[in-house]
Each structure stands twice: as C-alpha cells, then as structure tokens.
Amino acid sequence: MFTESHINALKSGKIAVLPTDTLYGLVGSAFDKTTIGSIESLKGDTSKRTGYIVLLEKAADVEKFGALLTVAEKNVFESLWPGPFSIVVKVNSNAYDYLTHTDEIAFRVPNNSELRDLLSKTGPLVAPSANPTGMPPARNIDEAKAYFGGKVDMYIDGGNKSEVRASTLLRIHNNSDIEVLRMGDIDPKTLL
Numbered sequence: 530m531f532t533e534s535h536i537n538a539l540k541s542g543k544i545a546v547l548p549t550d551t552l553y554g555l556v557g558s559a560f561d562k563t564t565i566g567s568i569e570s571l572k573g574d575t576s577k578r579t580g581y582i583v584l585l586e587k588a589a590d591v592e593k594f595g596a597l598l599t600v601a602e603k604n605v606f607e608s609l610w611p612g613p614f615s616i617v618v619k620v621n622s623n624a625y626d627y628l629t630h631t632d633e634i635a636f637r638v639p640n641n642s643e644l645r646d647l648l649s650k651t652g653p654l655v656a657p658s659a660n661p662t663g664m665p666p667a668r669n670i671d672e673a674k675a676y677f678g679g680k681v682d683m684y685i686d687g688g689n690k691s692e693v694r695a696s697t698l699l700r701i702h703n704n705s706d707i708e709v710l711r712m713g714d715i716d717p718k719t720l721l
Contacts, residue, residue: 531643531647533665538683539557540555542561543557545685546638547685548687551694558654569699569717572661601634602618609717611641612715614696614715616637620632620633
C-alpha cells in the first residue's frame with residue numbers, strides 16, 4: 530500500500546491522508562514543526578486541542594520524545610501494543626511544545642503491520658483524524674478530499690472505514706493504574 534514515493538514524501542515534510550489501524554489520519558512527520566503547523570491549519574480550531582496522537586513503530590520509540598518509563602509502564606505498553614490504544618505519556622515539553630500544549634503526548638503503536646513498516650522508514654508520524662475540528666472523521670478518501678482538496682500532498686486509499694472508531698485514549702497512573710479518557714472499541718482493562 531505504501532510506496533517508496535510515499536515514504537520519501539513523508540520524510541521530506543509532506544502531509545498525507547492515509548488509513549491507520551482505526552480511522553483515516555491527517556499524517557505528517559512528528560519531528561517537523563512546519564508540517565505540524567500545516568496540519569494544525571488544516572484541522573482548524575485548535576483552542577481545545579491538547580496535542581496530537583503520534584504513531585510509533587514500536588513501544589521503545591516513546592523514549593525518542595524524552596519520556597522516561599517505569600518497568601510497570603513498559604509492561605502495560607507491551608500488553609496493549611500494537612493495538613487501538615493511544616496512551617498519554619509525560620514528555621520533554623520544551624522540545625515538543627509544537628506537538629502539545631501540556632507536558633504530555635498521546636502515542637500509539639498501530640495494529641497494522643504495513644503501517645508499522647511505514648513508520649520504521651519514516652519515523653514517528655502525527656495522525657489526528659482526517660477532518661476539520663468539529664466535523665465527523667472522513668470515512669473514505671472521497672470524504673477526506675471534500676474536506677481538504679489540494680491542501681494535502683497525497684491521499685492513500687485504504688477503503689471505507691465506516692465501522693471503525695477512534696482509538697481508546699488512556700493515561701497510566703502510579704505505574705499501572707489505567708484511566709480511560711476516551712473509550713474506543715476495546716476496554717484496555719479486559720487485556721491486562
């Protein structure tokens with residue numbers, strides 16, 4: 530699904546709409562401030578946004594953002610990832626203030642081997658849902674194109690995502706207590 534051209538474009542700061550393991554995402558390099566600014570403009574009203582979900586190839590990539598995880602937290606990550614769970618983690622807020630308005634970022638290792646392979650070549654990617662703030666997430670490429678038109682560099686079709694919900698968003702307290710911030714399709718407590 531993902532070609533060398535897609536990989537090179539994402540590495541050079543381009544923005545794509547592509548299928549994730551949950552919804553279609555408005556995707557770009559998590560390490561490119563200009564790309565993040567462009568995604569923010571496409572999303573629109575960001576006054577209520579606390580930050581972006583960052584897709585990772587593997588759990589250890591959280592440490593690229595200055596996160597210091599306990600053994601218990603690493604065990605929770607290993608139990609839930611890959612999967613539809615976005616986990617909020619404290620990071621070096623000075624270095625990544627363009628990704629978050631707090632000292633936390635939500636990360637996910639997607640349950641899709643093609644997407645993880647893409648991430649192994651591009652590095653971490655932000656992936657907010659493919660819609661302007663306040664509008665329903667695009668369920669297919671046609672809906673995404675209706676939202677963004679030529680303002681997005683590339684559209685990668687992965688079929689219809691009408692039955693898929695957003696990831697479960699959670700935070701870990703006291704090394705292993707889980708707080709569910711937004712419930713997706715799976716309750717993480719059933720897996721731990």
